[in-house]
Structure formats: C-alpha cells, structure tokens
Amino acid sequence: MNNYSQYLPLLKISLQKLDNWRDGYGADHQTDFIEHLEKSSIQSVLDELAEKLQGNYPFHHPQYAGQMLKPPHPVAWLAYSLAMTINPNNHALDGGPPTSEMEKEVVNLIAAMAGYENNYLGHLTSGGTIANLEALFIAREIHPDKSIAATANAHYTHKRMCRILNCNFLEIPVDQHGIPDLSFIETHAEEIGTLVVTLGTTGLGIIEPLDELMNLSHKYGFRVHADAAYGGFFKLIENELPSEKHWKKLSECDSVVIDPHKHGLQPYGCGAILFKDASVGKYYKHDSPYTYFTSDDLHLGEISIECSRAGAAAAALWATLQMLPLTSNGLGEILRKTRSAAVTFAGLLQNRPDWQLYNTPELDITGYFKVPESGTISELNKQSKHIFSAGMKNRDTGFHLSLFKVKAEDFVKKFPDYRADVPEAVLLRSVFMKEEHEGFVEELTDRIFSA
C-alpha cells in the first residue's frame, strides 16, 4: 500500500473524465492556473513540500505502533483527490448533490452496522470530537437540568465539551481494570441525563461494560451515548471478541459516534454521528436565509452543527466501501488482522520473565512495561522512557511506541509487589492498527526486546 505513485495513472483517467465534463460547459471561461506559473516553480514548491513532509514519523510502516495514525486506503486518497477538484460542500443537498447522496448511502451502511433501523438520523462530521459534541448537545437539549456522565477513561474532550455546552459533567470513577463503579452510577442515577459509554478507550482500547450499563439505563431511565470513535468498526467482528455481549447492545444506545478516519481507512476529516430516534432532528432546527432550497428533501445542513463539510470526504468513504464493504470479510478482515497482531504481541510478551503485560488487548492496543530489578515504579518509568527513545534512533531497525501514564495507586492495585515511589507509572503502549502489523509483529517484538 505504500507506493502511492503507482496509482496515479488510474487517477489520471478519471480526472480526464471530469475535465471533459468541465469543458462541456465551455472552455472559454476557465482560468488556467498553470498559464501564469512556470511548471518548474510548481515542481520546486512540491519538492520542498516533499522534503518537509519527511519530517514525519513513518506512520505507514509497521515499525510504527505509537499513536492512532495510519495513511488512508489508496482508493480513499484517489476518490478524495478526484472529488475535491470540484470541491462539493455537503452542508446542503445543493452544495453537492452526488456527494450528499453518497453521504446518505454510507451513513446508512454505518447505521446498519450499528444495528439501527429505519428511523435513525445521522450524518458525517469533520471528526469524532464534533460528532460527540452533537451527541452531547442533544443530550443537554433533552435533559437541560441534568448531568452528562462519563468515566475517567473517556476521551478528555467530553469534559471540555460540557463546559462549552454549559452542562454539568459527572466523572465516574473506574477501578484498576478500567471497570466503572456501578454503585456510584446508581447513587447518582437521578442526576444523570445521559451516560457516555466508551467502546474502545483511546488509552488502552478498553470496552466499557455496555451490557450492565444498559441495564442501569433501563432501570433508572437515563440516556446512553456510545463513543465508539475508535472501536466502532470492530462491531464487524463482534462474534470473535471477548466483549461480544457489549457490542450486541450498541443498537440500544440513543446515539453512537464512529470515526471513519480512525479505523475506516479514511483521511482526516471524517467522523460520523447517529441518533437512534430521528425526532431529535427538531433540536437542530434553524432557518437560514442563506441556504438555497431547490428540493424538499432533508438537507444535511439542517441536521448538523457544522455548516461546510467536504463532499470529498463522503466520496472517499463511499469509494472505499465499494472495495471493502462493512462485513466481517470486508473491512472486518483488516480489523481481524490488527487485533491478531496485538494478541500475538501480548503472547510473546507473556513468555518473557523480564517483560510484563499491563492489559490483555480487547481490541488492538496494549500497555506493557519492562520489569524493573528494584521493583520501584521510578525505575520502571526510566526504562519505559529509555526504550521509547531508543526505538526512534535507527530508521531501518527501529520502532515507534507511545508512553502511557497511569496513577501509581492504580498500578499497585494490579501489581502489589511494586513500590510506588513516584505518583505516576509510565507504561509503554502500542497501537497495532495497520493490517501490516500482523506479519511484522515478531520482528517488532524482537526489536523492542533488544532495545
């Protein structure tokens, strides 16, 4: 997948088609940008850019298992590039009729994956944060006098968004395994309007126990929002996951966020929000004098917080899903490989007395550390930081991980033999989110073990 230039001939053929379409409106009014520029100067600008871009870490390579980053599927790139020469805007049907149709089509597929039936409402967003903001906005509109609750492991933006929405945020404590304190929720149930449940925490990919939390929702009547920005597409292989029973409850959630730009192979600028009950559309109501109405159909701009959004993002996702449908054997096959890489990695680590796994991977993320001889957290931290930096020294034999902090008090609950001589434990963390990780994980482990 790394060699993008090999796909250019395909793009050229399709671009030619669009050029002909443009010419069909008459060639005489077109500005030829190139006419005013030396081709050689464009080349030199692009070369300088290519030079600068090499300052990135190798996100494309399986030696990179640091943060949630990977290049898009080549088809997503081609489709995005093609569509953006027109630059349609999906804020309204008239801003780009074909890409708006594609958006409805792909959102329908994501909704079907989540288990939502006909009466849902949903659209793409520029990302997971905005998608969550829409969910929390509706949460506040429905229960203006109640709190929005989420665990300490929820994405940090939920708390901040509650400040934006001027809505009280209630943090639910979790134990050392990331399990929310259910009795705390019961004690505060009257106060909670909407509970945010994260399916795949950003830190360690933990699946919060939606099954039990949904039972509490039925008992006490609060709403449930599923933040599956990272984990959502794992729904495709739910039967193979230890968290299967929680995924089965996804369709009961009042709203769901899934990011195609996380595990859907899309370039950044593609999140998705779905509401189980389409009647929440009334809270978005506006009547802008600017929006031009030439059809009576629902305008995407009427059911979203954002106005302008890239039609090209919908085109890219649409094209990708033609190649990789939302099935266990389509996109699911890629997720199966990423998870398999994490499980293999965890197994290799467990065979070593000098390494310790912090969490068994539920998805494709693991936390771990090298066992410190002194049994102190301070030494453990020093080792983690050393290994983290050592990996980045050599291009061809190196590796990229990330560091992950946990409270020392939680750490010693899991590992009581350790001495908490500092307030935080710094773990190593690997995100195996590329399918290429599956074939590279032994090599990667060797490199890490010998660092």
Ligand SMILES: *Cc1c(COP(=O)(O)O)cnc(C)c1O
């Ligand atoms: C990444 C992530 C977000 C934020 O989404 P962006 O697309 O980065 O804005 C929210 N929640 C979870 C669980 C995430 O992993």
